[in-house]
Amino acid sequence: MLDSPLGLHPSVALRPEPFGALAYHYDNRRLVFLKHPSMVDLVRSLDEHPDLRSALEANGIAEDRWDAYDRAVTSLIESDVVITR
Amino acid sequence: MTRLVDQMKTGLDAPICITWELTYACNLACVHCLSSSGRRDPRELSTAEAFRVIDELRAMQVFYVNIGGGEPMIRRDFFDIVEYATTGGVGVKFSTNGAYIDAERARRLAGMDYLDIQISVDGADEATNDRVRGQGSFATARRAMENLADADFGEFKISVVVTRDNVSQLDDFLAMADGFGAQLRLTRLRPSGRGVDTWHDLHPTLDQQRELHRWLLAHGERVLTGDSFFHLNAFGESLPGLNMCGAGRVVCLIDPIGDVYACPFVIHDEFLAGNVRDAGGFTDVWRTSDLFSELREPQSAGACASCGAWDACQGGCMAAKFFTGLPLDGPDPECVGGEGEHALTAVTSVPKPSGDHSRPVPVELGRR
Ligand code: SF4
Ligand code: SF4
Secondary structure, three states: OOOOOEEEOOOEEEEEEOOEEEEEEOOOOEEEEEOOHHHHHHHHHHHHOOOHHHHHHHOOOOHHHHHHHHHHHHHHHHOOOEEEO | OOOHHHHHHOOOOOOOEEEEEOOOEOOOOOOOOOOOOEOOOOOOOOHHHHHHHHHHHHHOOOOEEEEEOOOHHHOOOHHHHHHHHHHOOOEEEEEEOOOOOOHHHHHHHHOOOOEEEEEEOOOOOHHHHHHHHOOOHHHHHHHHHHHHHHOOOOOOEEEEEEOOOOHHHHHHHHHHHHHHOOEEEEEEOOOOOOHHHHHHHHOOOHHHHHHHHHHHHHHHHHEEOOOOOHHHHHHOOOOOOOOOOOEOOOEEEEOOOOEEEOOOOOOOHHHEEEEOOOOOHHHHHHHHOHHHHHHOOOOOOHHHOOOOOHHHHOOOOHHHHHOOOOOOOOOOOOOOOOHHHHHHOOOOOOOOOOOOOOOOOOOOOOOO
């Protein structure tokens, strides 16, 4: 997924919460939890970067954590919160 | 890392599951009505006040609101309120007995975005349903479902409160939902509102609870439960969901006169946090009221502390305990280990729900 251009689904709204954020999908009416503030920042910034790799770099996330973020983003793609552009 | 549920227990900046009852007026008089509805309350929020509540919900990023009553469609400004919410980004799911969904209104509802409808039935056949919800109510609900299906509304919900009488009909409810292309929603009967008087006769027996737990494990994927059966997790395998009491933490109720309670099932002064007409509005009640702050503190397990199932069951439902006169830090009256039943024998008095809006006709459980 690292090389894919990604973005937030246009029907998804993010609501900040102490633990991270709630993502609500207005089309399928699902709630998804983003369980860490750094994940929220990453997801919000996806649209501004050519691919996931550069978004991770820009957010200052250490390279040994990229796999974990890759998995988390993949599950957000499965729930349609994040889409490939 | 802290578990997400633990984070939830300390509260959120805005509720996830908010119920807003628009009116205490109702054409029916169900024997288990959680809000003792019947007659309109003269202090109910005006249209302008309702719009202000929606403005607040939008600002707090509450994504959707569960509208109920009473029968919400009785309000003449029902469509105005729903349209104001849905066009402003606050989705609406509303519960109705279906009496006002004729062919024309069904078409109007079908044309609206971000709108879900729940039609309530409490029996898969007329006799079982009408015994609890009143004569003719089954036919009324069926007609509403047919009108919605004819209008191509899409997937609406059929909402059932599980009772001693209908727990054997779960497959039939599922078939009914499939027949309409609808989704089935099952919720727990609590001794709230008029349920205070009928719960003892209507709540599922221990054997039935075991049967219900097995059924939910087998069909859980297809059925909505609003997380209401987590006390059954003590049987062993856990049901999907957050599995915690969300009162004042992720859940709350705004009642027709703007009073904010910790949850729709605890309409009692002890769980009243404030009113949307107060200076800081709903936002302040949610974020700073004493009651909600207290509920977000760690709760004691009390008599449940020594139970091996505590992690899975968390002592069950606060409302169920409160209105059966049990201590809040102890077993649920329907504790699957039998602790609740045991504790109930020592109860001498039970609290009375605040505000009875029942019509003056006596409401009785229909004869079998
Ligand atoms: S009091 Fe009962 S119904 Fe209300 S949120 Fe808690 S568990 Fe749910
Ligand atoms: S004793 Fe308490 S924690 Fe244990 S099963 Fe009963 S209600 Fe649940």
